[in-house]
Amino acid sequence: xxxxxxxxxxxxxxxxxxxxxxxxxxxxxxxxxxxxxxxxxxxxxxxxxxxxxxxxxxxxxxxxxxxxxxxxxxxxxxxxxxxxxxxxxxxxxxxxxxxxxxxxxxxxxxxxxxxxxxxxxxxxxxxxxxxxxxxxxxxxxxxxxxxxxxxxxxxxxxxxxxxxxxxxxxxxxxxxxxxxxxxxxxxxxxxxxxxxxxxxxxxxxxxxxxxxxxxxxxxxxxxxxxxxxxxxxxxxxxxxxxxxxxxxxxxxxxxxxxxxxxxxxxxxxxxxxxxxxxxxxxxxxxxxxxxxxxxxxxxxxxxxxxxxxxxxxxxxxxxxxxxxxxxxxxxxxxxxxxxxxxxxxxxxxxxxxxxxxxxxxxxx
Amino acid sequence: xxxxxxxxxxxxxxxxxxxxxxxxxxxxxxxxxxxxxxxxxxxxxxxxxxxxxxxxxxxxxxxxxxxxxxxxxxxxxxxxxxxxxxxxxxxxxxxxxxxxxxxxxxxxxxxxxxxxxxxxxxxxxxxxxxxxxxxxxxxxxxxxxxxxxxxxxxxxxxxxxxxxxxxxxxxxxxxxxxxxxxxxxxxxxxxxxxxxxxxxxxxxxxxxxxxxxxxxxxxxxxxxxxxxxxxxxxxxxxxxxxxxxxxxxxxxxxxxxxxxxxxxxxxxxxxxxxxxxxxxxxxxxxxxxxxxxxxxxxxxxxxxxxxxxxxxxxxxxxxxxxxxxxxxxxxxxxxxxxxxxxxx
Numbered sequence: 006x007x008x009x010x011x012x013x014x015x016x017x018x019x020x021x022x023x024x025x026x027x028x029x030x031x032x033x034x035x036x037x038x039x040x041x042x043x044x045x046x047x048x049x050x051x052x053x054x055x056x057x058x059x060x061x062x063x064x065x066x067x068x069x070x071x072x073x074x075x076x077x078x079x080x081x082x083x084x085x086x087x088x089x090x091x092x093x094x095x096x097x098x099x100x101x102x103x104x105x106x107x108x109x110x111x112x113x114x115x116x117x118x119x120x121x122x123x124x125x126x127x128x129x130x131x132x133x134x135x136x137x138x139x140x141x142x143x144x145x146x147x148x149x150x151x152x153x154x155x156x157x158x159x160x161x162x163x164x165x166x167x168x169x170x171x172x173x174x175x176x177x178x179x180x181x182x183x184x185x186x187x188x189x190x191x192x193x194x195x196x197x198x199x200x201x202x203x204x205x206x207x208x209x210x211x212x213x214x215x216x217x218x219x220x221x222x223x224x225x226x227x228x229x230x231x232x233x234x235x236x237x238x239x240x241x242x243x244x245x246x247x248x249x250x251x252x253x254x255x256x257x258x259x260x261x262x263x264x265x266x267x268x269x270x271x272x273x274x275x276x277x278x279x280x281x282x283x284x285x286x287x288x289x290x291x292x293x294x295x296x297x298x299x300x301x302x303x304x305x306x307x308x309x310x311x312x313x314x315x316x317x318x319x320x321x322x323x324x325x326x327x328x329x330x331x332x333x334x335x336x337x338x339x340x341x342x343x344x345x346x347x348x349x350x351x352x353x354x355x356x357x358x359x360x361x362x363x364x365x366x367x368x369x
Numbered sequence: 370x371x372x373x374x375x376x377x378x379x380x381x382x383x384x385x386x387x388x389x390x391x392x393x394x395x396x397x398x399x400x401x402x403x404x405x406x407x408x409x410x411x412x413x414x415x416x417x418x419x420x421x422x423x424x425x426x427x428x429x430x431x432x433x434x435x436x437x438x439x440x441x442x443x444x445x446x447x448x449x450x451x452x453x454x455x456x457x458x459x460x461x462x463x464x465x466x467x468x469x470x471x472x473x474x475x476x477x478x479x480x481x482x483x484x485x486x487x488x489x490x491x492x493x494x495x496x497x498x499x500x501x502x503x504x505x506x507x508x509x510x511x512x513x514x515x516x517x518x519x520x521x522x523x524x525x526x527x528x529x530x531x532x533x534x535x536x537x538x539x540x541x542x543x544x545x546x547x548x549x550x551x552x553x554x555x556x557x558x559x560x561x562x563x564x565x566x567x568x569x570x571x572x573x574x575x576x577x578x579x580x581x582x583x584x585x586x587x588x589x590x591x592x593x594x595x596x597x598x599x600x601x602x603x604x605x606x607x608x609x610x611x612x613x614x615x616x617x618x619x620x621x622x623x624x625x626x627x628x629x630x631x632x633x634x635x636x637x638x639x640x641x642x643x644x645x646x647x648x649x650x651x652x653x654x655x656x657x658x659x660x661x662x663x664x665x666x667x668x669x670x671x672x673x674x675x676x677x678x679x680x681x682x683x684x685x686x687x688x689x690x691x692x693x694x695x696x697x698x699x700x701x702x703x704x705x706x707x708x709x710x711x712x713x
Contacts, residue, residue, distance in 0.1 A: 338585055
């Protein structure tokens with residue numbers, strides 16, 4: 006949004022005349038209340054120069070900027086605001102939303118989450134916005150396993166729009182992009198994958214299988230498609246069938262840490278840990294950001310005397326996906342064997358807490 | 370746990386081998402006498418009773434029960450136990466091929482190419498039949514449903530996987546080669562190859578030694594059937610229902626130091642011998658960590674201000690497992706105060 010220059014000159018002239026903080030604050034409020042946004046912004050900025058500890062001022066400056074798409078200034082305003090009052094959930098929330106727009110993704114995620122953690126004082130509609138940005142950020146940062154279950158509440162509530170479906174599709178195919186960053190040539194693929202995942206999440210069995218078949222027919226060689234199908238198969242078919250698909254994935258996507266690690270993990274579960282070892286090791290090398298690779302490698306190491314390394318990798322997995330019960334349990338066991346009993350107990354408590362949470366939240 | 374010294378075993382085994390085979394003893398007995406003689410007669414060694422050896426049903430030649438308008442009878446005739454269910458109009462009678470368990474017993478039938486788990490089971494606490502745990506809420510509509518609960522192929526694979534040896538191969542039932550109960554090979558993979566090697570005077574190719582596992586790993590090992598801590602969390606079995614899963618309960622106790630073998634399952638239980646029912650016999654296990662004085666320089670924990678014997682009688686209480694007509698021992702060792710709720 007462009008600000009009319011005429012207005013700008015006018016406001017500067019006005020500001021030049023007012024000099025006390027109280028005056029400025031009053032004028033800023035008046036400008037805001039009469040929807041004179043550029044003028045209000047300039048007045049708030051001026052007033053805040055005089056009194057930087059004015060929390061309310063930063064708040065209004067921030068919201069005005071956010072509403073008028075001036076995310077850089079808005080982000081600065083909210084970062085000043087939370088320094089003065091760190092208990093207001095929406096301060097963190099808006100800070101994160103501004104950072105989302107300016108591309109500071111790690112910070113955006115951290116701050117949105119901080120807002121959500123405080124919990125109180127967020128309107129349900131705004132909470133939805135925060136949660137939606139959170140999940141898009143997780144995908145953008147490659148934290149697909151954390152992202153996927155977070156789409157579920159939207160699906161359950163019947164929300165369905167292009168951005169949501171694209172977000173789900175990106176996550177399903179493990180592409181670290183935002184919906185608006187998808188190259189033109191890939192939009193149809195992503196929408197089809199998102200649509201398929203959506204059906205699976207809704208629990209519409211009669212349509213899910215055909216959707217997968219169509220996806221495989223149309224895009225047999227697109228990276229991520231076979232892996233996605235394999236995770237689906239794993240939910241109800243013998244592991245061997247998933248392994249076939251995972252091997253196809255590696256043909257088209259030879260460095261897929263997720264695919265290789267999943268094969269390794271299935272081997273471990275079948276009792277073939279030593280054969281799985283080189284696969285898991287390579288998966289970790291190819292994809293240190295893949296929690297399943299870190300977990301699988303750590304799990305195999307936990308069966309060797311090298312508990313120290315095992316714990317490092319399991320901790321990495323846990324950091325990458327703190328919501329996975331499996332990673333906490335793997336870590337509990339490794340700590341226990343290493344004699345770190347307090348740590349083991351803490352991980353056990355977390356596992357139980359997570360299991361109980363997902364217990365009450367209905368189908369996964 | 371008393372165990373034969375292997376050095377001695379190696380020296381004597383070659384001499385004794387033929388004699389042992391002749392006596393029809395477990396072939397491992399020549400060299401691993403302690404384990405091999407008792408193990409086949411333990412609950413785990415038996416696991417399932419086949420018609421000829423159905424001691425529980427032999428001791429109770431006629432059992433009856435009535436539920437939901439159906440009458441049940443189990444009667445022993447000509448070396449077979451027949452399970453009959455009738456509704457006053459018709460009846461269905463099936464021979465009991467597989468009686469699972471040695472104390473409580475649930476029966477498994479093959480009927481029209483499907484497996485069924487009997488709707489009623491034998492429970493020592495009831496001194497007779499009662500509804501099988503898990504089937505309490507079923508309301509049978511016909512004789513077949515009253516006879517038992519139809520099970521999936523997968524479920525039977527798991528039953529025989531935990532209660533028998535050779536009954537499952539690569540995920541499918543192989544009942545032709547099924548031996549009831551757990552044989553040595555089940556817990557000591559490679560034992561049969563080892564036996565062959567030693568019988569032929571070759572290097573022993575011994576199976577890996579299980580006695581070196583940490584407490585944590587032993588819990589996982591036994592948990593393959595008694596359910597691991599992880600499995601219980603995955604199943605989300607909360608409350609008294611998880612008392613039967615000792616690896617879960619034990620790990621939740623403050624006593625559980627995963628790298629300390631004094632708290633491993635096998636510190637208190639010899640898997641080759643019957644479960645010891647004498648409470649006082651477990652005192653030495655507790656005192657290994659909770660004694661007032663140190664002998665071997667091992668780390669010592671606080672001792673009890675209340676008593677110096679029968680520790681488990683107060684710190685490992687018996688809990689009735691809902692629906693099972695059976696009582697289990699809570700392995701979450703702890704101080705219990707009046708009014709405490711069952712901790713998860």
